[in-house]
Amino acid sequence: MASDSVEAQQNEHTIKVWEANKDRLESMHRRISEPPKLLSRAAGKTGCCIFRVPKSLADINGRAYEPRIVSIGPYHRGEPHLRMIEEHKWRYLGMVLERTRPMGLGLEDYMRTVAPLVGSSRECYSEAIPLDDDEFIEMMVVDAFFMIELFRKVSRLVPHERDDPLFRVAWILPFFYQDFLRLENQIPYFVLERLFEMSMVSAEESKRSLAELALEFFNNTMQRPDSVIAACSDLKGTHLLDLVRSSFIPRDRHELEEPRRRVSVPTHLIQSVPELIHAGFKLRRIGEEGESFLVVRFRDGVLEMPTIMIDDFTSPFLLNCVAYEQCHDSSSNHITAYATLLDCLVNTDRDVEYLCYQRIMENYFGTNGEVARFINNLGKDVAFDIDRCYLSGVFNSVHEYYSNSWRVKWAFFKSWPFLSTLAASSLLLLTVAQTFFTVYGYFRPPK
Incomplete structure (x- = not known):
């Protein structure tokens, strides 16, 4: 019995030597050698510009980032609800080939042109694209020419069939305007531009840039003056979304430049509409027709803003x-800064109502409450350096003006709530005094 006990104790203290599982080690080495796919190494490069929208934003804004009727690029390729337009892409490609065949250009020529761009095009996507090079080239050619042909037809550079359903069915084009400007639904702009230039046929086409045609296409819903579109004819972008975004950033306006260095004092966010009004601020619409909504100024207690239209096109455009x-480290943050400004100003439907009354905002989106929720979601869970945004000067000037206590107090004394309270109090005191002297005169009549 004693020997058994000693043996049991020895067994308890036995140290097992770990032996490597060869299959496990091979699996680990294989995973070490595999490049990341969902967020590829290309995502950290300057050229990467087409991203999956972060889940934090997608959870807030739902389907605003997903195409409704047409897939452009690889992220939503092959999804069942987008198949209807896939058939028309091939029809439009056939029109391009028919028109350029007399120039000696065929499908093989266009694919050969895109082939050297495959490597740089793949690096534009934050995810590894699970297509071989031939499939990738096919996708680029088909999707690019579909958009280019639409731009040419809308600009009347080429005729469109009288019974073309893409033009005859009223609801389709408005969804193209939205889907072509979703971040996950893009192809590189340099691919579009290369195929556009290669497929020019008429002298009239050679006078027009791709940027001009694209902006004319979207102007059917944005409705900006022709002079604004013409001024952007030489504009470039990383893709169509960036092109249209950049067209709202006037290149000759000093106040829209982002500071290269941090401001000397920390930037403060500003108060909401009712707080500013209560403090004596005025909000005023400025700008001529077509003025970019980004041009915001503050001087002498007046916050000046051009009109922005909120509708079914603008809302997903701003979100994207x-x-x-x-996502794009090399991009400016103009829209994010403007979204932050709106988020500061608007808390309730009454704030939207006031901005609409001042013609700073035009609501074609829904109720004022729905617009307020959209604006608050637009600025939610976003990260950017507020000290280096183009509105940092406006934010600081408004904060400094608001922090001037005597001005805020004087504004209160001039405000209707104070004056009405003062009037009511005075009336009450006079009534009490009158009652007192009436009663006093009754009990103590004059001798």
Whole structure:
């Protein structure tokens, strides 16, 4: 019995030597050698510009980042609800080939042109694209020419069939305007531009840039003056979303430049509409027709803002611009800064009502409450350096003006609530005095 006990104790203290599982080690080495796929190494490069929208934003804004009727690029390729337009892509490609065949250009020529761009095109996507090079080239050619042909037809550079359903069915084009400007639904701009230039046929086409045609296409819903579009004819972008986003950033306006260095004092966010009004601020619409909504000024207690239209096109466009600026390190943060400004100003439906009354905002989106929720979601969960945004000067000037206590107090004394309270109090005191002297005169009549 004693020997058994000793043997048991020895067994308890036995140290097992770990032996490597060869299959496990091979699996680990294989995973070490595999490059990341969902966020590829290309995502950290300057050229990467087409991203999956962060889940934090997608959870807030739902389907604003997903195409409704047409897939452009690889991220939503082959999804069942987008198949209807896939058939028409091939029809439009056939029109391009028919028109350029007399120039000696065929499908093989266009694919050969895109082939050298495959490597740089793949690096534009934050995810590894699970297509071989031939499939990738096919996708680029088909998707690019579909958009280019639409731009040419809308600009009347080429005729469109009288019974073309893409033009005759009223609801389709408005969804193209939205889907072509979703971050996950892009192809590189340099691919578009190369195929556009290669497929020019008429002298009239050679006078027009791709940027001009694209902006004319979207102007059917944005409705900006022709002079604004013409001024952007030489504009470039990383893709269509960036092109349209950049067209709202006037290149000759000093106040829209982002500071290269941090401001000397920390930037403060500003108060909401009712707080500013209560403090004696005025909000005023400025700008001529077509003025970019980004041109915001503050001087002498007046916050000046051009009109912005909130509708079914603007709302997803702004959301996708913010998502792009959140993901692309080399992008400016103009839309994000403007979204932050709106988020500061608007808390309730009454704030939207006031901005609409001042013609700073035009609501074609829904109720004022729905617009307020959209604006608050637009600025939610975004990260950017507020000290280096183009509105940092406006934020600081408004904060400094608001912090001037005597001005805020004087504004209170001039405000209707104070004056009405003062009037009511005075009336009450006079009534009490009158009652007192009436009663006093009754009990103590004059001798």
